[in-house]
Amino acid sequence: MTKSKKLDVLGETCPVPLVETRKAVRKSSPGEIIEVIGNHPESKEEIPMAVEELGLELLEIEEKNEQWRIKIKIPEED
Amino acid sequence: MKDEPIYLDNAASSKMDEEVFEAMKPYMLDNFAVATSDFAYSMGVDAKEALNDARETIAEELGASSEEFIFTSCATESSNLALKGVAEKLSDEGDHIIISDIEDFPVLKTANRLEKKGFDVTYLDVDGEGFVDLEQLEESINEDTILVSIQHGNQEIGTLQDIKKVAEICNEKDVIYHTDATHTFGRVPIDVNDIPVDLISVSAHTIHGPRGIGGLYIREGTPLEKQMDGGFQENDLRAGVENIPAAVGFAKAVELIDEEENERIKELRDKLIDGMREKVPDVVLNGPDEKRTPQNANITFHYVEGESITLHLDMRGIAVSTGSACFSKSLEASHVIMGIGGDHERAHGSVRFTFGRFNTEDQVEEVVNATSEIIGKLRDISPLGEEEEE
Numbered sequence: 001m002t003k004s005k006k007l008d009v010l011g012e013t014c015p016v017p018l019v020e021t022r023k024a025v026r027k028s029s030p031g032e033i034i035e036v037i038g039n040h041p042e043s044k045e046e047i048p049m050a051v052e053e054l055g056l057e058l059l060e061i062e063e064k065n066e067q068w069r070i071k072i073k074i075p076e077e078d
Numbered sequence: 079m080k081d082e083p084i085y086l087d088n089a090a091s092s093k094m095d096e097e098v099f100e101a102m103k104p105y106m107l108d109n110f111a112v113a114t115s116d117f118a119y120s121m122g123v124d125a126k127e128a129l130n131d132a133r134e135t136i137a138e139e140l141g142a143s144s145e146e147f148i149f150t151s152c153a154t155e156s157s158n159l160a161l162k163g164v165a166e167k168l169s170d171e172g173d174h175i176i177i178s179d180i181e182d183f184p185v186l187k188t189a190n191r192l193e194k195k196g197f198d199v200t201y202l203d204v205d206g207e208g209f210v211d212l213e214q215l216e217e218s219i220n221e222d223t224i225l226v227s228i229q230h231g232n233q234e235i236g237t238l239q240d241i242k243k244v245a246e247i248c249n250e251k252d253v254i255y256h257t258d259a260t261h262t263f264g265r266v267p268i269d270v271n272d273i274p275v276d277l278i279s280v281s282a283h284t285i286h287g288p289r290g291i292g293g294l295y296i297r298e299g300t301p302l303e304k305q306m307d308g309g310f311q312e313n314d315l316r317a318g319v320e321n322i323p324a325a326v327g328f329a330k331a332v333e334l335i336d337e338e339e340n341e342r343i344k345e346l347r348d349k350l351i352d353g354m355r356e357k358v359p360d361v362v363l364n365g366p367d368e369k370r371t372p373q374n375a376n377i378t379f380h381y382v383e384g385e386s387i388t389l390h391l392d393m394r395g396i397a398v399s400t401g402s403a404c405f406s407k408s409l410e411a412s413h414v415i416m417g418i419g420g421d422h423e424r425a426h427g428s429v430r431f432t433f434g435r436f437n438t439e440d441q442v443e444e445v446v447n448a449t450s451e452i453i454g455k456l457r458d459i460s461p462l463g464e465e466e467e468e
Contacts, residue, residue, distance in 0.1 A: 015385040022389065045459040046386065053393035 002033055009038040010067070017043035018050060021072075025054060030077040033059065036070045044068045083395045084441045088284065088373060088434035089233060089261055090399060094327070095286040095435065101330040102288065105323040112319050113311075129322050132329035139332050140278065140295050141269040148312040149293050149325050153260040155306075156279035156294040157184035157227075159316065160256040163302040164225045164277070165192050168254070172222035176200045178210050180417040182233040184279070185258050189227070198222070207366040208237030208418050216247050225254045230278075231262040234401055234414040234430055235365030236374030238266060242273045249274040254300060260284060260292075261371055264335040265343070276300045282324065286435055287331030291324035334435075343433045344372035346442050350431055351375050353446035358453050364415060364428055373433045376401075378415075378424045379449075382456045387429050390452045396445055401428040 007024050009017040017038045024034050036047060044061070047070050051058045059071035085093065105128060113129045114122025130144060137147040150156045165175065177189045179201050193199040200218045202210050210228055219226070226248050231238050241257050248255035256277035259268060263280040270278070278295040282288055296302060296315070308317025354361050354377055364376040379387060384400030391398055401412030402425065411425035420428075431445070 014383065015389055018386070018389055022393070042459050046390075046456070049455055050390065050393050053390060 002031060003029060004033040004035065007034060007036045009036060009040070009043070012038060012043075013040045014042050014046065018046050021047055021050065025056065025072070025074065028074045030074055032074045034072045034074070036072065037067065039067050044070070047072075083397055084437075084445060085397045086431040086433065086437065086441075086445065087397050087399050088437075089430065089432035091283045091289060092286045092434045093436055094283075094288055095331065095334055097334060098287055098327045098330045102323040102327040105326050109322075113322065125322050129320055129325050132322075132325040135329035136280070136293060136332050137295070139264065140280075141271045142295055143298075145313070146270075146298055147293055147295050148315050149291060149320060149328075150312075150316055151290055151321070152283075152292040153258065153279045153281035154184040154292070155316075156281075156292045157256070157258050158188050159294055159302070159305050160277040160279060161185065161188040161192065161225065161227060162305050163315075164254050164256070164300075165197055166303040166305075167301040168224040172224040174198045174200070174220060174222040174224060176202060176215065176218050176223060176226045176228075178202045178204055178228050178239075180204050180208055180232055180234075180237075180414045181227065181229055182258060182260065185227050185229065185256075186413075202228070204237075204417055206419050208232050208235050208414070209366070209369075210239055210244070212240070212243055212247065215244065216251075219247070219251045219253055223251070223253050225256065227256040227258070229261075230257045230259040230268065231266060231371040231374075232365065232414060233261050234374075234412060234428075235376045235418065236261070236370035237365045238262070238369045238371060241268070241275060245273050245275040248276075261374070264332060265340055265372055270295065270297065277302075282328035282331050285331045285335055288324045288327040291321055291328045293328070339435060340372050343435075343437070346433050346437055346439065347372060347375050347431075349439065349442045350433075350446060351377070353442065354449065357446055357450040362424065364418065364420070364424075375431045375433075377429055377431070378420070378427045379429065379453050380423070380427055381460050382453055383426050383460075384429050385426075386456055387427075387449070387452060390456070391445075391448060394448050394452075396448060398445075399430045399432075401430065402426040 057073040062069040111121040111125045113126035134144040137144045189199045228244050230241050245255050254276045258279045260281045264285040276297045281292045304315050306317045360380040362378045384402030388400045401415050411422050415425035
């Protein structure tokens with residue numbers, strides 16, 4: 001079964017959502033899925049930027065009622 | 079992320095040179111004795127000789143005699159000893175101390191504490207590049223002034239104060255002068271035969287030496303009250319078993335630095351500053367173009383927060399630091415950027431790049447390119463950028 005975790009950064013502003021996402025990524029294992037939920041508009045743009053920089057997989061970005069949800073996958077080990 | 083990060087935070091701490099580590103090893107594994115007198119066992123005598131040889135090497139770098147240099151645990155302790163030691167010793171003669179507005183925390187916070195204890199502290203303003211006004215210094219010295227502490231090179235923006243002139247003013251007015259040289263020792267020459275300074279704080283870990291060792295130059299005859307009580311070590315001015323491996327490592331670190339290296343570091347710094355100015359619009363160099371420490375570049379990238387830049391650079395394997403508030407864990411934005419007349423936006427967008435022995439030209443190019451790309455993307459999503467465009 002795929003391991004996954006949720007990260008709630010609702011109400012947090014820059015750079016906290018990014019800092020928390022990095023923390024979650026550092027503590028994750030290969031193949032794990034991280035779901036970040038927040039509402040700070042800039043973080044919705046910055047987190048995908050970080051995903052690319054870290055070589056992670058961006059699975060999904062959803063936005064509803066001023067809340068966004070970003071799904072990130074940690075790459076499997078070679 | 080890269081396997082080998084690009085480390086540009088050498089002012090915070092630098093990678094220990096392997097030669098330093100090799101020099102220290104025998105005093106960790108083979109000779110573990112404390113420094114003893116000539117009447118004790120040989121291992122202790124050897125340890126004492128190693129300690130004194132290290133002391134001589136470091137003192138020589140300052141043009142001082144080895145009797146005028148003591149080891150401490152770090153430059154913070156050195157500055158604590160300097161300020162508190164002079165204040166306590168001379169409290170009957172006066173209660174006025176002068177420091178600059180942009181001192182690093184060891185001097186700033188020690189002065190704050192002395193102020194709480196009843197000393198009168200004057201905080202000198204600096205100009206837009208971080209320079210102390212020497213006339214203001216001269217005017218601020220009064221009959222109660224016992225100590226002036228003005229740093230040599232600034233920790234954040236690299237401003238190099240004219241410590242020779244400061245020392246001459248203090249000397250003429252018969253006031254003790256201490257300088258925090260943590261960010262210049264080894265990188266910018268200081269000769270105590272030419273500069274009449276009384277006390278100098280120095281550190282090893284900013285010049286590829288070990289952490290946990292610093293030192294204080296104390297000109298012969300300088301009044302100083304011991305702050306760490308205990309044994310009679312370090313000329314009876316700092317009790318505690320000496321950290322001999324670290325002292326040996328500190329001396330090795332001093333031996334390994336030369337003028338050529340400092341020139342190379344300065345060239346890397348200038349290449350980075352030029353590259354940023356060329357490739358990234360709306361940047362400001364904090365601190366002066368000239369008269370700055372060779373290893374320091376501090377740049378404000380307008381409309382973007384320093385934390386974001388630092389985090390995104392880290393994700394690309396590049397380590398730098400920022401004067402912005404959250405990241406530095408202090409409640410307020412950099413007191414240095416604010417001290418030179420910057421506003422919160424300038425402080426929050428400031429990033430410090432500090433160079434060391436192991437940095438290369440290719441790294442500078444990579445950092446400039448990465449920063450330029452990150453800034454471009456962040457400005458596209460930054461509300462500060464939008465405000466500016468309106």
